[in-house]
Amino acid sequence: MTTPYLSSLDGFASNNLESPVDSRGETISARRTNALSTKLTSVLSSSYVDHEIRDALRLLDVRGVHNDEETRRNLKLSAQREVIDCNAKVVDDFGHVAEQLRRVGSLLSTLNATCSSMRQHIIAAKQESAPVLEEASTLISRRQETETKQMLLDAFNSHFLISTADANILTSSAEPLDDRFFTALTRAKTVYRDCEVLLGYDGENQRLGLELMEQTTRTLDAGFKKLYNWIQREFKTLDLEDPHISTAIRRALTVLSERPTLFQNCLDFFAEARQSTLDEAFHAALTGTGPANTKAIEFSTHEPLRYVGDMLAWVHAAAVSENEALEGLFVGDADEISRGLASKADSEPWARIRGHAMSTSNDDEEEDEDDDDERRDTVFDGRKALADLVSRNLAVVCETLQSRIDVSVRSSGDPVLMFKTFNLLDFYRGIFDKLLGPESALCKVIRNLQSSTLSQFEATMAEETTAATTVETAPSGDLSPPAFLATALTQFSEVARARGPQMTEPELERLFDSMLTGILTACAESAARVPDAKKSDIYRLNYATALKTTMAAVSAQVPVAQASLERAGLEMRTLRDRLVELLTTSLLEDSGVRDLVQELDVRRSHGARARRAWLATNLDEAAQRLDDFLSSALMDAQEGMKNLLDRTLAKDVVSEAVEKFCAEFDELEGMLEMVDADDGAGVDGVGESGEHAAPEQFTSLRQLYPRTGAEVRALLS
Numbered sequence: 001m002t003t004p005y006l007s008s009l010d011g012f013a014s015n016n017l018e019s020p021v022d023s024r025g026e027t028i029s030a031r032r033t034n035a036l037s038t039k040l041t042s043v044l045s046s047s048y049v050d051h052e053i054r055d056a057l058r059l060l061d062v063r064g065v066h067n068d069e070e071t072r073r074n075l076k077l078s079a080q081r082e083v084i085d086c087n088a089k090v091v092d093d094f095g096h097v098a099e100q101l102r103r104v105g106s107l108l109s110t111l112n113a114t115c116s117s118m119r120q121h122i123i124a125a126k127q128e129s130a131p132v133l134e135e136a137s138t139l140i141s142r143r144q145e146t147e148t149k150q151m152l153l154d155a156f157n158s159h160f161l162i163s164t165a166d167a168n169i170l171t172s173s174a175e176p177l178d179d180r181f182f183t184a185l186t187r188a189k190t191v192y193r194d195c196e197v198l199l200g201y202d203g204e205n206q207r208l209g210l211e212l213m214e215q216t217t218r219t220l221d222a223g224f225k226k227l228y229n230w231i232q233r234e235f236k237t238l239d240l241e242d243p244h245i246s247t248a249i250r251r252a253l254t255v256l257s258e259r260p261t262l263f264q265n266c267l268d269f270f271a272e273a274r275q276s277t278l279d280e281a282f283h284a285a286l287t288g289t290g291p292a293n294t295k296a297i298e299f300s301t302h303e304p305l306r307y308v309g310d311m312l313a314w315v316h317a318a319a320v321s322e323n324e325a326l327e328g329l330f331v332g333d334a335d336e337i338s339r340g341l342a343s344k345a346d347s348e349p350w351a352r353i354r355g356h357a358m359s360t361s362n363d364d365e366e367e368d369e370d371d372d373d374e375r376r377d378t379v380f381d382g383r384k385a386l387a388d389l390v391s392r393n394l395a396v397v398c399e400t401l402q403s404r405i406d407v408s409v410r411s412s413g414d415p416v417l418m419f420k421t422f423n424l425l426d427f428y429r430g431i432f433d434k435l436l437g438p439e440s441a442l443c444k445v446i447r448n449l450q451s452s453t454l455s456q457f458e459a460t461m462a463e464e465t466t467a468a469t470t471v472e473t474a475p476s477g478d479l480s481p482p483a484f485l486a487t488a489l490t491q492f493s494e495v496a497r498a499r500g501p502q503m504t505e506p507e508l509e510r511l512f513d514s515m516l517t518g519i520l521t522a523c524a525e526s527a528a529r530v531p532d533a534k535k536s537d538i539y540r541l542n543y544a545t546a547l548k549t550t551m552a553a554v555s556a557q558v559p560v561a562q563a564s565l566e567r568a569g570l571e572m573r574t575l576r577d578r579l580v581e582l583l584t585t586s587l588l589e590d591s592g593v594r595d596l597v598q599e600l601d602v603r604r605s606h607g608a609r610a611r612r613a614w615l616a617t618n619l620d621e622a623a624q625r626l627d628d629f630l631s632s633a634l635m636d637a638q639e640g641m642k643n644l645l646d647r648t649l650a651k652d653v654v655s656e657a658v659e660k661f662c663a664e665f666d667e668l669e670g671m672l673e674m675v676d677a678d679d680g681a682g683v684d685g686v687g688e689s690g691e692h693a694a695p696e697q698f699t700s701l702r703q704l705y706p707r708t709g710a711e712v713r714a715l716l717s
Helices: 003-017 025-046 049-064 069-160 164-171 179-198 203-237 247-256 260-287 305-328 334-343 347-360 369-378 382-393 395-412 415-436 441-469 483-502 505-527 533-555 559-591 593-605 608-640 647-679 709-716
Strands: none
Touching: 003 069, 069 179, 164 179, 164 203, 164 709, 179 203, 179 247, 203 247, 203 260, 203 709, 247 260, 260 305, 260 382, 260 395, 260 441, 305 382, 334 608, 347 647, 382 395, 382 415, 382 441, 415 441, 415 483, 441 483, 441 505, 483 505, 505 533, 533 559, 559 593, 559 608, 559 647, 593 608, 593 647, 608 647, 608 709, 647 709
């Protein structure tokens, strides 16, 4: 913005520099030159970087000032005139402001005078109204006190007094037990709790609280007594066949739980009534006198297993019906009943003892537990209470069931039937465990029946084992297993299959001990009395084979029997190996091979000539003995194994014994060839003593004992 003015300055300087020299002489021209130089120096020495100069130049540019001679002469006058005009305008503006200030001052004076007048009037009015205000304040205070007392009275009547109508509903037997009764009972309990609050204060409040609590307690007791009597009447006419039990009974039981004694008495009353009803129904089912005109269960007493199964099925059906019918009484409202029992656990300590039947905690807790732990002892478990009630309802039926099953088991005399009865009881025990819980009375009865049935089974098996093994009998001529072992194995197989896959290893071991251990011991003792070791082992193998066959059949349905099967197989392998050794020994002795080998071992130290001389003398006879043996050896060996029940095993024993015999014969053949080699026959005709031997002494021993191992194998194959 400063460019135009600067350009004009440059023009001004050039014009002055180019002006002609003054004609007045050299001195004037020098002065002008010095003045011009001074101006130029001052102009050129000015710093246009200075902000004030730059602002001044910018202002000149804005005003459109041109750098000419006229403008330079009037620039200062113009600036002064503008300053004077601005000052005059400012003075005019301040004149207006002063006028406004004078007007404001006048208004303030008027306001001050008005305020002073109003203050005087207010003071006068206050002095006149002060007594009236004081009296009004007193009246308002009294009114507030009266209203407060009225509110307290209303609150007292609302919280601490039972109306005559509510008391009549709670105590009068003429009034029905409907929603109004439960509403009034809730109201009375609220009043009782409010009275307890009053007892926390001293003085008249405590005495008033005691009086009101005594009155409320009498009303509450009468209300719960009325509720208790109503529930008992309803229980007498309760139809358990109805799938929807009355909602009123459920509600009444929930409320009555706040009186544990009355609650338990109601359950006892109901259980006694149901015991009689179910006992009559069970008796009718046994004798066939029921209204349904069904076939009597007692008609199947000649079939003990069916008889026991029919009775257990009836009990199961009755338990399911009772459980389904009574489930709505406890399970749905279990939390409310639990809170009701817990709220009165301290006020009725005697009820805690009876309440253990409905408790979920252990019975052996220490007596020095705190109050919280004692309260938890009476926590109500709806499922357990339901199971206990159903078990109590079936208590008389269970007694009849137990006596009849005991009689049926004892009179059957068949151990297999006894164990099948035990298995049937175990099946129903699992069902009742799921239905009522393992700690229910019905499940305990079933477990007792299982225990007695199993004991009777074991006692019967012990008697049968003793009777079968008392008489000492030698093994039969064909060395077959004894008849009593076959009977025991058949019984064991039938019993194990009846138990099926659910049989555990301890159960199988116990069953094996009770049914087979005594029989197998008797068989082992009988085998020990056989003088022939081979026959004794064959006899042992025969009854071990029968045992293994039975265990293999059982293990197909009872997986845990696999261990017993493996033990039987191991015992059979031991007997088989021993029988192979006996047969091999017999073959070696009958053929003379063992005697010849032993003689060669003995004569090894006598010298080659003496050993050869003995062989030359006896080998011909040994060869004849071998030929006689080989002609019937295989048939004799097979004949000796004919009493083995397992023909495959018999063939394996003969084959392995023959193979061992051939291996011994190969060893004998090698020994004879070694004797021929050690004797030096055919080597310069020189013997051990260095003398020439006779030609007949160098005959080969293999010519005297010509049979080879290949020939022996061919004859025994």
